[in-house]
Amino acid sequence: MEFELKINYVECRSDSGSLYKLTKWGCNCKGYSFRRDCRHMREVLAKDLFTKLEAQRAESTSLFLTSDYITNERLKSIRYGLKKYNIPFTEKLVLKLNLVMRADGDLKKFLTLARKG
């Protein structure tokens, strides 16, 4: 059995090559659906992989929010979006929108806030 940490689940490749998805709520193998228990889940729990998955996700979230590269790319895409929707803007507005988009990339919200200036 081999395990790989994905974004939202642990992937298990069994010795026969089948792939299973495991989350805290279960495994998608047949055995688990009957017994609420399987060797994939027991192994994931023994290796503490859900904790590792959480840690990995927390780390990638903080990287995503704080890296200069990502921030610059986000600022670029905000300017691009403002131009695309013909909304006049200043750098001050771009920075203000950056704070909002950092937390929530919703386009409607973006446009509403952008048009308010």
Ligand SMILES: [Zn+2]
């Ligand atoms: Zn299973």
